[in-house]
Amino acid sequence: MNALLDGLNPEQRAAVTTTDGPLLVIAGAGSGKTRVIVHRIAYLLDQGLARPEQILAVTFTNKAALEMKTRVHQLLPPSRRYGELLVATFHSFCVRVLRRHLDRFGGSYTRDFTIYDTDDQGRLIKACLKELQIDEKQFPPRMIQYAISRAKNQGETPETLAPASDPKRDAILKTFRLYEMRLAAANALDFDDLLLMTVRLLRQFPDVADAYQNRFRYILIDEYQDTNPPQFNLVRLLTQRHQNLCVVGDPDQSIYRFRAADIRNILEFERHYPRAKTIVLAQNYRSTKVILQAANAVIRHNRARREKQLTTQNPVGEPIRGLIAPTAEAEADLVVEALLQWQRQRSHLPEAETRAAILYRTNAQSRLFEEACRRRGVPYVLVGGFSFYQRAEIKDALAYLRLLLNPHDDAAFERIINVPARGIGKATLEIITARAARDGLSRWTAMEQVLAEGALNPRAATALAGFAGLIRDLQARLEGSPLSTLVSAVVNRSGYLDMLAQEGTLEAESRRQNLEELVTAAAEADERGASLREFLDQAALVSDTDDLVDNARVTLMTIHSAKGLEFPLVFVVGLEEGLFPHARVVDDGEELEEERRLFYVAITRARHQLYLTQAQRRRVYGEERITDPSRFLEEVPEQIVQFEAVPSSSGGVTQSPLSYGAPYGAPASPSAAKPAVELPRSQPAASTAEGFRLGDRVEHATYGAGQVVRVADGKLDIAFPGKGIKRFVAAAAPLTKL
C-alpha cells in the first residue's frame, strides 16, 4: 500500500483517494480534516495526478498555510521540487491575482495598488464623515465601517442599495458612496475588495478566468464552514472547468458570522455541486474521552444543526476542572498557578506535551493573565495583541514606503505628511483636502496642484515642497537599491530617527529599536529576493495568528484565533453570563448558537486536560459587578467536572435583576470584534423600541439619569454615568424619557 495512506483510517483514506469531482469532508473537531488535506495534496503529487503549480490549497491563516506546505514536503521524497505548490489564504491568493491583473479594470487602478488595512479604512471613513458633515457621535465610524463591509460582502454597492429613508441608513449610504470613490482614486483596495475585485476580474475578463480555471486542476479548502459569499463565488469560478474541489469543514465550528461567513456554503454543498460525494469522519484523534463527551454534550444544545457521531479511542483522561474564583484577578492567578503545577508534574515529558493555551472571549481579558504570568515569571506569548506590524512607528515607516510605490495612497499620505513634524499646518492640509474633495483627486495630486498655483504663503509652500521633494528623492532610489537600504534611507532622511533621538525617552529608544528590526526584516526579504511590493503585501496581510510561536509554553489568545489548533492543556476562562456568552447576544437564538459553537471550538482545542473558569466578581468600566456563571458551564455534564470554589470574601456589590451584565468594551482586534449594527437592506431599521431611540436621555427608577446608547431587538443599552452600561427589555424597564 502507498506509504502516504498509512496512518489514515478508512474514511480518511477514501477522502484522500477520491480525487475526481467535488468532495465534501464533513466532520467534528479533531477528526483529521486538516490531515486529510495535507495527505491528499501529497497523494496528488505522488501519483502524478497534478504538477505542484496545478494545485491550490486554501487555509484560514498564513501560518496554517506555511505549516501545511511544510507537512506536505515532509511526506514526499526530498529529491523532488514542490516550490510551485500554492498554499494560501483567500486574501493572499487574491493579492497574487490582482498584482498581475488589476490594471485590466483601467481607470486609476494599477498593479501597484495599495492594500488598506482596518486602520487605514477607519481613517478614510472618518475623513468621509467629516467631508459629508456627518456627526461622528451620532454615527460612530466603527458602526459605519462594519455596515459598509457587511453590505459589500453581501454583494451590495452604493448603486444597488435602496435610497435611504431614515437618518442612519442615509449616513451609511452616503459614506459608502464617498468611501468607494476615495478608495478608487487612491488606487487602494480594502480587505473586502481583495476578494470582490478578484471575483469581478474573473467574471469580467474570460481570458483571465480561463487561465486560472485551466491551471488549477485540484483545489482544496480547509475550514470551509467559515467561507463568506465572495469566497464562495471565487471558488465556484475557479473550479468551473475541472470541478476537482475538495472542501473540509465542521458546521459546528462556524464562528465568523460577523464577518459574513455563511454556514449554508457547507450545508448546501451538495446542492451547489450536484456531482459531489460526501465523506463523514467520525473518529476524534485529539482529545480524551472526557473532553470529547463535554464537547458533544454542549453542542447538542444547538437546534440548527445536523447531529454527528464523534467518538474517540483515546483514554478516558482526567476529569475537567472547574475553577470558581472570587475575582477576575484571582482567576488569573489561579489559572497560572494550576498551569505551573500541571507543567511541573510533567517536567519529564517533552516540552511539546506540556504546552498550554489560555483562551478567552474578548481581547481585553488578556491583560490580567499577562500580569499574572509576569508576576510568576512565566514566559508567555500573546497572540493578536499589539503585534510588530501594528506599532505606530512601523506603520509610519511602511506608510512612507507605500507612498513611494503609490503616491495616490491617501491613507499613507495623511499618516506621514507631518510625521515627523515638518511645519505643515492644519490650514495647509485643509486646503489640500478640500481640493482633493472638490475635484475627486488624490491628496498627492491635489498637493501638486496647490503647490503649482503658488497660492500658499511662503512658509507653508516651502514646508510642503520639502515633503514633496523628500518623497520624489526617495522614489528615485527605488530602482537598484536593496530593500534594507531603502528602509534605512526612509527612516533617516524623513527625520524620523532624529525625532526619536531628540525625544530621548525610553519609549523613543524602544521605537528606534523597532525600526532597526524593520531594517532587519527588509534585509531578510532581500535575501529571499522579495520586491518592495511583496514586502509590503506581506506586512499588510499579517494576521493575528501569525504571531503564534510554536514552542511557547503558554499561549494567550481569543478563541477565534485558536481555530484549528490543539494544545495538551487548555483553560477556557471568563465563563460568565454577559461575557461568554457575550452580553450582546443574550436571548437571541441564532447568535447564542454561534456563541455556543465558539465554546465548542474552545473545548475541542484541548488534548489531555481542560479547565473551565469563572470569576464571581469582575470590574467592568471601573465598576465591580457580581457575575452569574455562564449557562455553558451547566451544559457540561456534571459527572465529568470537578469544581473547586475558592472562598470568596464577600463584597457589598449588588446586581440589578434587569441587568444582563455589561457589554464589554470594543475589543482591540477584529478577531473578537462583534459589531452591533447591521446595514438594513430594503426596509428602515428598527431604531426605536417602545418609543425610545438612540441618544434619548432617560430616567431609571434605580440608576437615575442615563442615555440610550443602543437599541436593538426590543432591548435598550443605557449608559449611566459612573455606573456603567446596562441592558433592559424596553417594554418592561422602569424608564421615563427626560
Ligand code: ATP
Ligand atoms: P479541527 O476541526 O479542530 O480543525 P481537524 O479535523 O482538522 O480538527 P486535525 O487537526 O487534522 O483535525 O487532526 C487532529 C489531531 O489528530 C492531529 O494531531 C492529527 O495529527 C491527529 N490525527 C488525525 N488523524 C489521525 C490518524 N488517522 N491517526 C493518528 N492521528 C491522527
Ligand code: MG
Ligand atoms: Mg483542522
